[in-house]
Amino acid sequence: MSHAALAQHGVLTDPTEHVEYLTFVVEDVPEAAAVAEAMSRLTNISHSIRQKDTTAALTLTIGFSANGWSNLFPDQPMPADLHPFVELRDGPRHFPSTPGDIFIMVKSHRLDLNFQAAKYLAPGFAPIARLIDDTPGYKYLDDRDLIDFVDGTENPHAAERQAAVLNMEEPYPGSSYLIVQRYVHKTDKWEAQSVAEQEGVIGRTKFDDIELDDAVKKPYAHNVRSKVEIDGVEIKMLRQNRAFGNVLEHGTMFVGFAKSPAVIETSLRQMIIADEDGNYDHLLDFADAVTGMNFFVPPKAFVDQFA
Numbered sequence: 001m002s003h004a005a006l007a008q009h010g011v012l013t014d015p016t017e018h019v020e021y022l023t024f025v026v027e028d029v030p031e032a033a034a035v036a037e038a039m040s041r042l043t044n045i046s047h048s049i050r051q052k053d054t055t056a057a058l059t060l061t062i063g064f065s066a067n068g069w070s071n072l073f074p075d076q077p078m079p080a081d082l083h084p085f086v087e088l089r090d091g092p093r094h095f096p097s098t099p100g101d102i103f104i105m106v107k108s109h110r111l112d113l114n115f116q117a118a119k120y121l122a123p124g125f126a127p128i129a130r131l132i133d134d135t136p137g138y139k140y141l142d143d144r145d146l147i148d149f150v151d152g153t154e155n156p157h158a159a160e161r162q163a164a165v166l167n168m169e170e171p172y173p174g175s176s177y178l179i180v181q182r183y184v185h186k187t188d189k190w191e192a193q194s195v196a197e198q199e200g201v202i203g204r205t206k207f208d209d210i211e212l213d214d215a216v217k218k219p220y221a222h223n224v225r226s227k228v229e230i231d232g233v234e235i236k237m238l239r240q241n242r243a244f245g246n247v248l249e250h251g252t253m254f255v256g257f258a259k260s261p262a263v264i265e266t267s268l269r270q271m272i273i274a275d276e277d278g279n280y281d282h283l284l285d286f287a288d289a290v291t292g293m294n295f296f297v298p299p300k301a302f303v304d305q306f307a
């Protein structure tokens with residue numbers, strides 16, 4: 001079996017036209033049978049809705065926090081790198097750590113199918129967890145964030161993507177780690193800048209989505225601060241970000257997968273903590289992180305055992 005086939009289907013695929021993110025908290029330790037029942041519903045809902053329109057590419061991807069895992073699967077080994085989201089703060093910038101024990105990412109090209117899946121998932125998981133958030137996200141223009149820059153360009157592809165995202169270690173080969181943050185944009189402040197200033201913040205051109213030359217790139221650019229390099233070698237993650245919201249409140253769901261949370265945690269530290277020259281990621285002047293959650297995304301076989 002190829003490594004890619006070991007993963008849940010939504011992990012390695014690109015984000016779809018529509019996506020719906022469900023966050024649950026586990027409040028009591030449920031019976032093993034109740035957990036198994038909820039997990040089997042996940043598979044049933046996925047099968048029955050996906051076949052209505054296979055061109056919509058519906059996938060349901062589930063992840064668990066450290067607290068969720070220990071309460072739901074006390075007999076299964078704790079994933080080695082699973083721990084709560086690490087809160088970070090520097091100056092006025094803050095990455096909060098917020099509740100979330102089960103995260104289900106519903107991806108498809110159809111808003112209606114995603115809603116229907118979510119509508120059945122909520123009662124399916126209600127016996128073991130409480131739904132605290134349901135955020136629909138969407139593709140905006142040519143894969144732009146709501147700051148109007150193309151997002152996802154530097155994502156890895158094919159074999160490089162698999163290597164970046166899949167953790168092949170026992171006992172869960174084909175698993176991944178996921179970090180999610182919801183960012184609310186300060187659109188008025190962002191749009192008060194010139195296009196050249198915005199390009200300085202992102203490190204790419206706005207219209208054509210071309211990386212700025214190193215000679216002109218700002219030390220506070222998002223693509224400078226977020227890039228992770230160890231001994232000169234770039235370590236990639238896969239971002240499946242999507243826009244969310246309406247004109248009153250909107251932003252970016254940062255949805256980052258990697259074989260280890262350490263990759264994304266390094267990126268987050270580089271973004272928020274100012275270096276000796278006072279440089280931090282200036283994108284954070286225009287967006288507030290309002291959630292922060294870490295999840296372990298088990299392999300497909302783990303989910304299928306309950307089917």
Ligand code: HEM
Nearest residue numbers: 145149150151152153154183223226227252254267268287
């Ligand atoms: C408001 C939230 C965010 C927005 C609007 C945003 C937007 C963008 C945009 C427009 C790009 C350039 C195009 C691309 O290569 O994809 C980019 C690149 C990138 N972002 Fe973000 N991003 C956000 C949050 C984050 C966070 C929280 C992380 C890491 C934890 C992150 C990591 C990266 C990385 C690694 C790149 C590629 C850098 C490179 O190698 O050039 N981003 N992001």
